[in-house]
Amino acid sequence: MADTNDPKRKTGNGVTRRGFLGTVGAGAAAVATGVARRSEAIPEITDPDEMMQVALSINGRLHRLLVEPRWTLLFVLRERLGLAGTKAGCERGECGSCTVLIDGQARYACMTLAMEAEGSEITTVEGLLDGEDLGPVQRAFVAHDAFQCGYCTPGQIVAAESLLRTNPAPTDEEIRRGMSGNLCRCGAYAHIEKAVAEAAEAKKGGKS
Numbered sequence: 416m417a418d419t420n421d422p423k424r425k426t427g428n429g430v431t432r433r434g435f436l437g438t439v440g441a442g443a444a445a446v447a448t449g450v451a452r453r454s455e456a457i458p459e460i461t462d463p464d465e466m467m468q469v470a471l472s473i474n475g476r477l478h479r480l481l482v483e484p485r486w487t488l489l490f491v492l493r494e495r496l497g498l499a500g501t502k503a504g505c506e507r508g509e510c511g512s513c514t515v516l517i518d519g520q521a522r523y524a525c526m527t528l529a530m531e532a533e534g535s536e537i538t539t540v541e542g543l544l545d546g547e548d549l550g551p552v553q554r555a556f557v558a559h560d561a562f563q564c565g566y567c568t569p570g571q572i573v574a575a576e577s578l579l580r581t582n583p584a585p586t587d588e589e590i591r592r593g594m595s596g597n598l599c600r601c602g603a604y605a606h607i608e609k610a611v612a613e614a615a616e617a618k619k620g621g622k623s
Contacts, residue, residue: 474542511597
């Protein structure tokens, strides 16, 4: 009877037991090396609690501060810089209460990471003041009573500013479409539409 532990004993396909084990061993080593190399290639995951330095240009002023990578621009504006004009509403990108301008475009601050906004010019509702006076969009909202509870109003004003920067003379339909991303739970939409139209006329006439 053949010795099954004989390293020189051949298997059915002519390969010796020693050769077979050597091949298996080499294959296992290659797999282990490949796994190790793939592990080395995986980038290190940033600790969400780790504070990182960021420089944010807000309303023409540069702010340098430490933030956690997971912090939203909304959180930083309100809780770290005291710019409470930007409101926290749904905090999931649906209501528009937190609308700010980033490089002139309307963005939801609740859906934008603070670190993502670095290098851009951020404008909040406070930045739309004309010195100590209300800007044209703000004045138009007051004149047309384009709010009731007022909670969504800052976001509505910033969204209107963004619309008028890209379309200085919008039609009624374009105003409705341009403001559609901002909800008013009080239902003051007719007044908001009139306010945006008047603000367009004020800006066209060069009224500050």
